[in-house]
Amino acid sequence: MDLNVDFAGIKLKNPLVGASGTFGYGLTYEKFFDLSLIGGFCTKGLSMKPREGNPTPRICETPSGMLNAIGLQNVGYEKFATKKMPKLRKISTAVIANFFGETMEEYIELAAKLDALEGIHGLEMNISCPNVEKGGAAFGTDIRVTEAVVKGCRAVVKNKPLIVKLSPNVADIAEFARACEGSGADGLSVINTLVGMAIDIKNRKPILANVTGGLSGPAIRPVAVRMVWQCYKAVKIPIFGIGGVASAKDVVEFIMAGASAVQVGTMNFVSPDIIPQLAEELPELLVRLGAASVSELVGVAHGG
Amino acid sequence: MQCTVTSIQSLAAGFFHLSLTPEKPLGPITPGQFVMIRCGESTDPLLRRPMSVADFEADGSRLGLLVQIAGRGTGTISRLDKGDQLDLIGPFGQGYSVPPEARTIVIVAGGTGVAPFMTLTPTLVSQGKDVHVLLGARTKELLLMEEWFLHAGASLHVATDDGSKGFDGLVTALMMERLDHMEEPPDMALACGPAGMMRAVAALAEHNNIPCQVSLENSMACGFGACLGCVAHVRGEKRYVTVCRKGPVFDSREVLI
Structure with missing residues (x-):
């Protein structure tokens, strides 16, 4: 069974990639499995300077999902490049650097640095993180700002595929997908978390210290599948389907909706070896569905 | 890792002890380390529940857990029967660490906070230490x-909030009384229980210059350092540490409880 996927030039040995924010810098998962078994992973969102993140409580379980407001905690570019990359270069898997900035300048400066960093296979721009007041939300929910930041990064990212991770917290995601494609993006990641909140009824206040958080997990899967469907109709560039993938069936569902590959997020927390497990289960399901490869199923639900 | 339930025993209303045999030994366990338990195969409830390892075999070929029914997840676990399977991962985190030169140890536990001390207490006693369990x-x-603690060879004192047994009042008030009784202050205090209790134990220990270790119980999604949900605030710094990896047991002076 051919599980290989070429995602905007990133060679994935299977269509299963660890989603940013659930996969650390990859190395966290080495104690559970051999990282070369998976298609790749997206790093925790990187910023120029290290960030300490939000106060606690940062997470809260919800029906078939969870809310998080981690606040973009990360080690910063320098530490990532000097401490994590030497180890990651020895592993045969695609390393996609997820990044964000608080200003247009920071986005562009960081994009240029990551483009030049040896061992990074692709860049994933986070324009949609809803957690930090000054951070992602503004970039990913205003179409002109989205275009400007994608164009700005595109101009300096000369060697590697540039993927934009879209916010679902917009009225028409297809419009944003088209804007990214028109601004030079090579691929899309659909979707980031949905803004949600939960109340502690005993104490009569929000559970999360940040008040709102990003909803993820199987609960959001139907929304994500719908948005992948809409984006597939709107653009030609490849799409990562993201949102509550928990089984091989879910992987195929996203692919049929139009995803070229999927990212597994929240379920890594529950079953840390879920990605290699899915890689093992996927061929059997594809055979049962009469498919000879992953690529022949991309977007088939849209008809001929 | 699949485990077989070898016994499940009710301890009190809403509390039970679960004994598990993993399909393969988990390897060495330090008291204070925890495992992450899956509450059934459904995605609702979704996340694993962290639980301190209570009694265990040194090689991790058997382990016991003390569980308090707090919601649907632990409710599901409470309905398991002998012979059923339970999925867990771990052990994770840093347990209690008692230096060889510490001679007198005070252990303060509230509710299921007794769990990490079930194996630690007899171990410390066997090392010839003078162990006081509150x-x-x-x-x-x-x-x-x-x-269990009556037979562990430690000096045991109990406190109940309603005075129905032992000291009438909070276990921290009992600790204050015991410290007054002791000729010399203990070399170390170890605490596990509700946050308020641990804060009080830590304050008392610090006031008496007694090194104190506490076990934090922040909500966590993964248990192994990926979600960054469980962080604790480092005292006096604008910095967080993961409870699941750097803890759950910390020196009480290191973090905000």
Whole structure:
């Protein structure tokens, strides 16, 4: 069974990639499995300077999902490049650097640095993180700002595929997908978390210290599948389907909706070896569905 | 890792002890380390529940857990029967660490906070240390594993909030009383229980210059350092540490409880 996927030039040995924010810098998962078994992973969102993140409580379980407001905690570019990359270069898997900035300048400066960093296979721009007041939300929910930041990064990212991770917290995601494609993006990641909140009824206040958080997990899967469907109709560039993938069936569902590959997020927390497990289960399901490869199923639900 | 339930015993209303045999030994365990338990195969409830390892075999070929029914997840676990399977991962985190030169140890536990001390207490006693165990609960019915500690070779004192057994009041008030009784202050205090209790134990220990270790119980999604949900605030710094990896047991002076 051919599980290989070429995602905007990133060679994935299977269509299963660890989603940013659930996969650390990859190395966290080495104690559970051999990282070369998976298609790749997206790093925790990187910023120029290290960030300490939000106060606690940062997470809260919800029906078939969870809310998080981690606040973009990360080690910063320098530490990532000097401490994590030497180890990651020895592993045969695609390393996609997820990044964000608080200003247009920071986005562009960081994009240029990551483009030049040896061992990074692709860049994933986070324009949609809803957690930090000054951070992602503004970039990913205003179409002109989205275009400007994608164009700005595109101009300096000369060697590697540039993927934009879209916010679902917009009225028409297809419009944003088209804007990214028109601004030079090579691929899309659909979707980031949905803004949600939960109340502690005993104490009569929000559970999360940040008040709102990003909803993820199987609960959001139907929304994500719908948005992948809409984006597939709107653009030609490849799409990562993201949102509550928990089984091989879910992987195929996203692919049929139009995803070229999927990212597994929240379920890594529950079953840390879920990605290699899915890689093992996927061929059997594809055979049962009469498919000879992953690529022949991309977007088939849209008809001929 | 799949485990077989070898026994499940009710301890008090809403509390039970679960004994598990993993399909393969988990490897060495340090008291204070925890495992992450899956509550059934469904995605609702979704996340694993962290639980401190209570009694265990040194090689991790058997382990016991003390569980308090807090919601649907632990409710599902409470309905398991002998012979059923349970999925867990771990052990994770840093347990209690008692230096060889510490001679006198005071252990303060509230509710299911007795769990990490079930194996640690007899171990410390066997090393010739003078171990004082203070157990606290709201009522005498809720004093967990008292029998176990009676046979562990430590000096045991209990406190109940309603005075139905032992010291009448909070276990921290009992601790204050015991410290007054002791000729010399203990070399170390170890605490596990509700946050308020641990804060009080830590304050008392610090006031008396006694090194104190506490076990934090922040909500966590993964248990192995990926979600960054469980962080604790480092005292006096604008910095967080993961409870699951750097803890759950910390020196009380290191983090905000």
